[in-house]
Amino acid sequence: MKLIIGLxxxxxxxxxxxxNIGFITLDEIAYQKGWVFNRTNFDSxxxxxxxxxxxxxxxxxxxxxxxxxxxxxxxxxxxDLNEEDMVVVYDDMDLPAGKIRLRQKGGAGGHNGIxxxxxxxxxxxxxxxxxxxxxxxxxxxxVAHVLSPFHKSDHEAMxxxxxKAADAAIYWAEGQTYMxxxxxxx
Numbered sequence: 001m002k003l004i005i006g007l008x009x010x011x012x013x014x015x016x017x018x019x020n021i022g023f024i025t026l027d028e029i030a031y032q033k034g035w036v037f038n039r040t041n042f043d044s045x046x047x048x049x050x051x052x053x054x055x056x057x058x059x060x061x062x063x064x065x066x067x068x069x070x071x072x073x074x075x076x077x078x079x080d081l082n083e084e085d086m087v088v089v090y091d092d093m094d095l096p097a098g099k100i101r102l103r104q105k106g107g108a109g110g111h112n113g114i115x116x117x118x119x120x121x122x123x124x125x126x127x128x129x130x131x132x133x134x135x136x137x138x139x140x141x142x143v144a145h146v147l148s149p150f151h152k153s154d155h156e157a158m159x160x161x162x163x164k165a166a167d168a169a170i171y172w173a174e175g176q177t178y179m180x181x182x183x184x185x186x
Contacts, residue, residue, distance in 0.1 A: 002173045003038040003075055003086035004029065007113040008100045010062045018133035019146040022113075026058045026129065028166040030144065042074035048142030063084050068113040069120030073150060078122065083126035087169055087178070088117060091146060095132025100165050102182040103128045127128040128176045129168060 006022030014020050026047075030037060035047040039061065048057045061071035076082070090113055095101055105125040108115035118124050134154065136145035150158045168185040172178055 001057070001077055001081065003053075003057050003059055003072075003079075003081065003084065004059070004169050004173065005059045005068075005072055005075075005086055005088045007065060007068050007088065007090040008060060009048060009064050010060075014147065016149045017147050018150060021091045021131045021133060021158070023090060025061050025089045025129075025162050025169070026060055028162050029169060030058055032166060032170070042078065043071040044075075051071045051170060052175055054173055054175060057175045065113040065116075066114055069116035069118070072117050073120040083121060083123060084178070085125040087129050088114070089129045089131065089165060089169065090114065090132045092130035093133055093135055093142070093145070095134075096157075097132050097134045097150060097154035098161050099132040100168065100185065101130045101132075102168060102178070102186055103130070104178055104182070117138050127172070129165055131165050133158075151181050 004026065006026035007021035008014065008023035030047045033049055035049045037045045037047045037123050043063045044059050044061045045057045050133050059075060061068045062069050090111060104127055107124060108118055133146065136142055164185065168181055171184060172181040
């Protein structure tokens with residue numbers, strides 16, 4: 001079994017913001033697979049189905065970004081999974097819109113959702129799929145940047161990165177190692 005965890009904030013107010021690119025990517029996977037987010041458990045909404053011979057659960061924690069780790073820990077504990085059985089999809093300001101980067105470990109890099117996951121699962125070693133959202137404009141705070149929608153000039157790049165990230169997550173869930181997935185999509 002595999003978990004694909006998208007980070008974001010619940011509610012319509014945040015639905016189209018840069019910080020919700022993880023949720024948006026999971027929506028793309030669900031769309032491609034014909035799955036629906038119609039279940040709730042472990043402080044999250046989720047959709048599930050089969051990719052190849054693997055059961056896959058798409059998880060959107062509803063704890064708000066800064067407490068995402070609480071939901072992730074519950075999923076891992078309930079299904080007796082380890083960090084290798086999940087990939088976390090989230091926004092990264094150090095990458096421009098349109099770029100994705102896959103890694104197997106690292107620090108939080110100032111991302112509170114990732115910091116929460118590290119705190120709750122007790123390791124920095126887990127699969128990550130980072131999606132670029134670019135840097136704030138001059139005189140714009142980080143919070144204002146990540147909680148705003150993509151600028152029109154970045155919209156096509158955002159759609160490209162979401163599709164590429166969804167393809168990478170599906171490729172991994174089909175049974176490829178994360179190292180192979182990194183080689184294919186980085």
